Amino acid sequence: MKNNYNVRVKLFCLLVFIYAGSSNAQQSDQEQIKAFYDTALINGTGYNWLNYISNQIGGRLSGSVQAQQAVDYTKSQLDSLGLDNVWLQPVMVPKWVRxxxxxxxxxxxxxxxxxxxxxxxxxxxxxxxxxxxxxxxxxxxxxxxxxxxxxxxxxxxxxxxxxxxxxxxxxxxxxxxxxxxxxxxxxxxxxxxxxxxxxxxxxxxxxxxxxxxxxxxxxxxxxxxxxxxxxxxxxxxxxxxxxxxxxxxxxxxxxxCKQFQDVESYNVIGEITGSTLPNEVIVVGGHLDSWDLGDGSHDDGAGCVQSMEVLNLFKKTGYKPKRTIRVVLFMNEENGLRGGNKYAEWASTGKEHHIFALESDSGGFTPRGFTIDGSDNAVQHIEAWKTLFKPYLVHYFEKGFGGADIGPLKKITNEKIVLAGLRPDSQRYFDYHHAENDTFEQVNKRELQLGAATMTSLIYLVDKYGID
Amino acid sequence: MKNNYNVRVKLFCLLVFIYAGSSNAQQSDQEQIKAFYDTALINGTGYNWLNYISNQIGGRLSGSVQAQQAVDYTKSQLDSLGLDNVWLQPVMVPKWVRxxxxxxxxxxxxxxxxxxxxxxxxxxxxxxxxxxxxxxxxxxxxxxxxxxxxxxxxxxxxxxxxxxxxxxxxxxxxxxxxxxxxxxxxxxxxxxxxxxxxxxxxxxxxxxxxxxxxxxxxxxxxxxxxxxxxxxxxxxxxxxxxxxxxxxxxxxxxxxCKQFQDVESYNVIGEITGSTLPNEVIVVGGHLDSWDLGDGSHDDGAGCVQSMEVLNLFKKTGYKPKRTIRVVLFMNEENGLRGGNKYAEWASTGKEHHIFALESDSGGFTPRGFTIDGSDNAVQHIEAWKTLFKPYLVHYFEKGFGGADIGPLKKITNEKIVLAGLRPDSQRYFDYHHAENDTFEQVNKRELQLGAATMTSLIYLVDKYGID
The missing domain is CATH 3.50.30.30 (Glucose Oxidase; domain 1)
Structure with missing residues (x-):
């Protein structure tokens, strides 16, 4: 009887401990995620970066002077964030001129x-x-x-x-x-x-x-x-x-219009090295090139600055990831996907293990959720975090397309990587897509920054809990 | 044994019948709701009405010539829909001039x-x-x-x-x-x-x-x-x-600026009489007056044309409501609420029973859901329809505020009425609210029409199944 009692007490204590542990975890996740959102809305940098990319540089077609200016500018901004590594990855791109x-x-x-x-x-x-x-x-x-x-x-x-x-x-x-x-x-x-x-x-x-x-x-x-x-x-x-x-x-x-010889350009890359699992890599990115008619604010200046903001928000809130968090601003998504292919090719030669990649390439509108390209298990794993996003009205977690630039990573990881795409509200996207009116004024600061915080929160959860 | 078997067979048949019935109901609801959305997106009239109200009339401050023009115009449009009754309800309103x-x-x-x-x-x-x-x-x-x-x-x-x-x-x-x-x-x-x-x-x-x-x-x-x-x-x-x-x-x-004597104005009202429960009334509305600086497209031209569209979509899809569906375009929400009070006062003298009222007064942005001002039962009742809205990314069903104009109806019904407010995405609303830039160009046709279809679908469900 006494033994039995002891076992029960121990079991009870264990359950309390587990419960308290998970409750604390949930609370600390809530707090960390709130810190990301609050910082993004009060003190984010993404909108200012986008202002520069859109209004000081403009349309950034692969191989153009503006594409090179965008490479230089975003590298300099990543340099200023105090990341562990920032570098340019050369890639040959097509040069088509209108x-x-x-x-x-x-x-x-x-x-x-x-x-x-x-x-x-x-x-x-x-x-x-x-x-x-x-x-x-x-x-x-x-x-x-x-x-x-x-x-x-x-x-x-x-x-x-x-x-x-x-x-x-x-x-x-x-x-x-x-x-x-x-x-x-x-x-x-x-x-x-x-x-x-x-x-x-x-x-x-x-x-x-x-x-x-x-x-x-x-x-x-x-x-x-x-x-x-x-x-x-x-x-x-x-x-x-x-x-x-x-x-x-x-x-x-x-x-x-005319097609010229390929020219050299770059993917822009920056990372925070993981504290305990530095060889496990999480990629977040958008594409730095755009079409030439507008200034490419929604497609995909927004996705670039949101991806940069992920690392910025980690830094600003003092969160130190276990895994390596790497932002990649891909070159030449629009007319070649050379940047996405180059990055995947390079990644296949290293000793790193890419576990997750998130792309934002659907405009800087109010974030609604994510589409997830992975096993049913992985989708369920991410869906289980849904309640943490409820205060931010982020509700959509469905199996689906990850992103064009991160797609090639699937091949090099034998499909083991989980890909995801940010899903903003899509009603206005094609009003601007690839047209002269895809300009900075069409991006709302709050919507853009909410998207960045939503991405940061998902990356945080994947970093903390893994993905499978 | 035989009896037992018979009972079981009957029970089984009954269950199959109930299941099939509820499944058919669900399917027919899905189809009807899809018809509302498709019609709103392909063939809705709301955006054209808003174009007229905003660009041909403009800001509609209570007591102004423009407010009267908006009364005349919306009445003429309701007249053209083939409703059972359309009328103007006189109401004295304040006249303040900038x-x-x-x-x-x-x-x-x-x-x-x-x-x-x-x-x-x-x-x-x-x-x-x-x-x-x-x-x-x-x-x-x-x-x-x-x-x-x-x-x-x-x-x-x-x-x-x-x-x-x-x-x-x-x-x-x-x-x-x-x-x-x-x-x-x-x-x-x-x-x-x-x-x-x-x-x-x-x-x-x-x-x-x-x-x-x-x-x-x-x-x-x-x-x-x-x-x-x-x-x-x-x-x-x-x-x-x-x-x-x-x-x-x-x-x-x-x-x-100067305050003048009160002047006569109107609520604009139109209705489809219920086929079997004509004395049970469902109100849908927005406010026709606006501030004078912009053209009041989001606040609340959008809510007015969406409310008119509800009856229009019933007509266009051939849905005949059991209950009386009444659109009320309230006058003077902005600086007096005289229209809302007048309607409630009038309603209190009739023999009708107001069971539900829905207001749209939060801008013509992508609809996210509803806030519901009613008993916990009523909220649960509405929440149970959530899955029907999932294909349209309408996910937010929470207890909360109904609307300013429909608020006074609570008093006359001894709190028995259920109120609800359409909740569109709110990030951009205060960029335009009450300012010179609240103009037609800031309203996206699809977002506006999705809101109208969302309102129509809820009204349809309340009409079909009641609310308590």
Whole structure:
């Protein structure tokens, strides 16, 4: 009886200890996370960094002077944070240049022209120096080409006019469902003898901004490549209506963009070395390059400064991670992914063990949660922290895409790494994406800083508790 | 044994029936709600209504020509929806007029002046015709008055400079915690002999827009009332810094606002009569009046058109409610609440039974959920529908404030009514609230329409299943 009693008392004490331990852990997590959010909102630096990147530097297309300025600036800022290591990782990147502004009109009868706003798609070839004029034929998406066939397309410009689906509450789904016309439209249309393509901008709004973005020719010989441009959504609607009234319209456009030889650029990297598990690495990042039309504030200046802020908030709140926390500002996400590939390649040669990578590349809007690319176990592991995010209205933890730049890390770790993507509110993202109006004024300081704190909190939890 | 078997079979069949029934109900709810969202996003009218109200009419201060134009316009639009009844409910409202633009500067040494952006607070008296010039003394909030005492305040202008707390993730909490200085600052400061007050704008951002809003004098005799103005947050920071360098600053301001006799205005009301329970009423609304500086798009043009859209979406999707669904566009929320009081007073004299009221008055941003002012039972009842909202990322269902205009309905129903408020994302709301930049361009169509669909879905569920 006495023994039994003793066992029970010991068990009770043990349970109290475990409970108190876990309760204390929870409380200290709550406090640490609150410190991240409060510091980000009162005293964060991300918004100021973004102001500089956007307003003093501007659009940062790979290989441009501005991309190099952004490398220099962000390195200097990381240098000033008192990190353990900051360095540049060389990477060769493509250099595509837009040249003078594009020009386009359509002609309903000879001499009766209507100008429309276009921009060359990234990677496109130029039109002939005097521009390109031809009949234009509308298709909804790539699937419309076969129906028209060579007979309906040969010698003409193809107008891809598949709109983003407004009923997708996650606007990235709407994007995924029609971006093929932008990326592969020219390549596919040229197989039917098209001489050029005009693609409706990936934008859920009706406005006058053409949205650029990458396109590719696959392994097409250079002399078979046809020029491709995006038209604003207002322009697309107008053109479509005009074509219904008069299918015999001529379309004219001129662009003199050009692909140069690859040039050297850099990923910008900084880290806090882990105190007890320095060889276990957690990566947080965004991409430093942007398109050239706006200043790339949402895409992806926001993700870069939020990633830098993660390390800054660790420093400012005095949190010393067990594992190595590394910020990587990837070069050339937009038109090549060379930075993401280079980092993964380099990581594969080292002795480090990458356990987790988080990317922010969906705009600087109010954070809603994360998508997690990992095993069901890993997803559940992260979901278990959901209550810690409740005070910050961060509620969305679902299996899904991590990020383009961190994707290549999967290969080198044999899928063992867990990837995650910050999921901000997505309603306004495609109003600005790859367009002239992706500017600093469209970023709200609080929304940006809340995103940074949300990322920091997740990185903190992964550092403290591991991921599997 | 046979009997037993029979009982079991019957029980099984019953369970299958119940399960299938509830599963069908759930499925039909899912489908109906999806129809609301899809229609709102593809084919909603709210954004167009808001465009008219904001850009063709503009700011709609109670008693103004614009307020009357908004009454006429919204009534005509409700008339066009094929509702069962549309009418105007007369209500006397205060008429306060800003007059010519305000002007202010501070003077560090005689002749060395710095202009700052101010605006009269709504309901304030004017300064003397030549303006008011006096020493100015800063306090953090109303609680700072006592410390300075009569000696430190008499004959001076009091500068209330309590900022909104940036760490409040719900920005309405930050607003509640310092709006007393705006509402009661003049009344309280005048007890210490102050001659005027300047109040830091209720804005989490640093910018140049002064934000107006209501203030009151209680039962102070007219000759003891002192003028009150808001200063932009940039102006407040500048003034505060200057006062630290030189406490002997003179402040000058001039405003010629005026309170006129009350005038007649209207609540705008429309309804779909319930098919089986016509005497049970569900109210949905926002307030039609706004401040005069911007065009009142977020506050509360958004809430008005969303409320109109609820009935529009019922009509467009062919849903016939059991109960009477009534949209009320309340007049005079901003500076009197006369419309809300009038509606409640009128409702108390009828034979109808008001079971639920929903208000949208927190801006046209992405909807996050609802706060519910009702019994714990009622809150749980609504929370049980949470999964139906998950596809739309609407996740926040908490006990809390319903809305100012619907508040008076509580009294007439002996607290039996359940009130609810739409909770959109709140990060940007106070960037625009009551200021010149609360304009149509700051409203995103998708965010607005998602809010309308979210409201419609809740009203649908309350109509279908009741609330208690």
């Amino acid at each position: 040249g003078t502004p594009e020009f386009a009109y359509y002609e309903t009868t000879p001499g009766m022209t209507t100008n429309v706003a276009i921009c060359a798609l990234g990677g496109s070839v130029a039109t002939p120096p005097k521009g390109l004029k031809a009949k234009i034929v509308e298709v909804t998406g790539i699937e419309g080409l076969e129906q028209l066939g060579k007979k309906g397309i040969e010698g003409k410009i193809v107008f891809f006019n598949k709109p983003m689906d407004p009923t997708s509450v996650n606007t990235f789904d709407a994007y995924s469902n029609c971006v093929d016309q932008r990326y592969a439209g020219a390549m596919e249309a040229s197989k039917y003898g098209a001489v050029g393509v005009i693609v409706r901008s990936m934008n859920l709004r009706l406005d006058d901004f053409p949205h650029t973005g990458s396109m590719g020719y696959g392994d097409q010989p250079v002399n078979e490549r046809i020029p491709a441009a995006a038209i604003s959504t207002n322009g697309a609607e107008l053109l479509s209506t005009s074509l219904k009234l008069n299918p015999d319209i001529n379309f004219y456009f001129k662009q003199n | 007059g010519t633009p305000e002007f202010a500067y501070y003077e560090t040494t005689p002749g060395m002046t710095t202009n700052v952006a101010i605006c009269a607070l709504g309901g304030s008296v004017a300064t003397p015709p030549k303006g008011l010039k006096a020493k100015i003394v800063e306090v953090t909030g109303i609680e700072g008055l006592e410390q300075l005492g009569k000696k430190g305040i008499e004959g001076k202008i009091v500068f209330f400079n309590k900022p909104m707390d940036p760490t409040s993730v719900n920005t309405f909490d930050a607003y509640s915690n310092c709006v007393d200085q705006r509402y009661a600052g003049a009344m309280e400061a005048s007890k210490y002999g102050a001659v005027g007050v300047i109040v830091r704008s209720m804005n989490l951002r640093l910018d140049d827009f002064p934000h107006t809003g209501s203030m009151g004098y209680g039962d102070q005799p007219v000759n003891e009332r002192i003028p009150a103005a808001a200063i932009s947050t940039n102006g407040a920071e500048l003034l505060s810094t200057s006062l630290k360098l030189n406490p002997d600053i003179n402040f000058y301001f001039k405003q010629n």
